Amino acid sequence: MGYTRVRHYHGGMEEWSDRGASIETSMIVAERAAVRTATRQSSAARFSWLETLAGWRLERLIGIWLGMIAVFGVIYWLAGLSLGWSLRAGSDWVKPDLEGLETALYFSFVTALSIGYGDVIPTGALRVPAVIEGIAGLLIFGCVISKLVSRRQEELTEEIHRTTFDDRLDRVRTNLHLVFSDLGAVQQLQAERGALPGQALRRLESAVRVFRGELQTIHDLLYASRLEPDEETLESLLANLTICLQSLIELNSARPGSDGVSVPLDTGLHSISALAVEICGECVPRQHAQALKDSMDQIQELARRIA
Amino acid sequence: MKANHELCERGIFYEELVARLEDRALVIVNVMPKEIFAAGHIPGSIHLPITGIEAKARQRISNLDQEIAVYCAGPH
Numbered sequence: 329m330g331y332t333r334v335r336h337y338h339g340g341m342e343e344w345s346d347r348g349a350s351i352e353t354s355m356i357v358a359e360r361a362a363v364r365t366a367t368r369q370s371s372a373a374r375f376s377w378l379e380t381l382a383g384w385r386l387e388r389l390i391g392i393w394l395g396m397i398a399v400f401g402v403i404y405w406l407a408g409l410s411l412g413w414s415l416r417a418g419s420d421w422v423k424p425d426l427e428g429l430e431t432a433l434y435f436s437f438v439t440a441l442s443i444g445y446g447d448v449i450p451t452g453a454l455r456v457p458a459v460i461e462g463i464a465g466l467l468i469f470g471c472v473i474s475k476l477v478s479r480r481q482e483e484l485t486e487e488i489h490r491t492t493f494d495d496r497l498d499r500v501r502t503n504l505h506l507v508f509s510d511l512g513a514v515q516q517l518q519a520e521r522g523a524l525p526g527q528a529l530r531r532l533e534s535a536v537r538v539f540r541g542e543l544q545t546i547h548d549l550l551y552a553s554r555l556e557p558d559e560e561t562l563e564s565l566l567a568n569l570t571i572c573l574q575s576l577i578e579l580n581s582a583r584p585g586s587d588g589v590s591v592p593l594d595t596g597l598h599s600i601s602a603l604a605v606e607i608c609g610e611c612v613p614r615q616h617a618q619a620l621k622d623s624m625d626q627i628q629e630l631a632r633r634i635a
Numbered sequence: 636m637k638a639n640h641e642l643c644e645r646g647i648f649y650e651e652l653v654a655r656l657e658d659r660a661l662v663i664v665n666v667m668p669k670e671i672f673a674a675g676h677i678p679g680s681i682h683l684p685i686t687g688i689e690a691k692a693r694q695r696i697s698n699l700d701q702e703i704a705v706y707c708a709g710p711h
Binding site for chain 1 (some may be wrong): 645646647648649652653663667668671672673674675676677678679680692695699700701702703704705707708709710
């Protein structure tokens, strides 16, 4: 956009509010947004109870479902005890005794699961709670099943993320190793001939481009990644990064002034320096072990030497 | 892409930002949608949502050498 002095505050609003700094709000815009949200909410209000139900935890839903079955079972049993109409098992009335309670609970389970064997049936007004239980049982049980399915889906998604993330880390490690080999080969050529021949310069430019890309990945990993690499992996990545930077510094300092002029190389080195200088123990958002912090500090120090 | 590259070129940290809240030489820019900006932002920051930022930025910040700190929801 042409602006020359733009700086990015990586922590964003989250860090700003987390660290307790003051926050300003714009009431008019916020009120308008609140009105819009309220309008949306009123249209969705008819189904809000269903969403509330779906929002509950699996254990809670199962608890409510079992509780509902027990309460309805007692209702069927008590109805026979006090009101004169009851459940019928075949040609017999279900009696208000202990055996009757068992039958009432059995009927309640069968109704809540919408099985309907037909061996026990409600009579008279008892059909009303039986229908209500059937509907409620279906809704709650539906939520339980959807929770189970979505829980498995979340596990799978997490697994896919993790695998992709591990693959990405492996690729970064491999590429850094290739960059290091390339830098070594260029260094050897330079030592043999005392200058950088055209082909070696091109190879160096290519290695610097790959290095810049991988450095950006490590930078994102430290600053923005949702997943966190384990310390061992991070340690090896930082070690690879350090040796590549050291090799680059040696090459750059030995580069003869007129022979090795290359705009893409200088731009690449500038970008590498700008990215690597933001890698230090205290700069990155997460806290790491002291050894890792030291490695990061070393990388920042090396980045300053490139610049 | 060019804009993103420019935005991420250098960082500014919390401590400096807090210390320079009153500094008129630094323009703090919030690039989040207006509802989120309205709900809470860094005091004194101006709102330039990321959609159409190029045109709006030229209107609000005409000096290309102006020191600017950009932030969004973060952290990244």
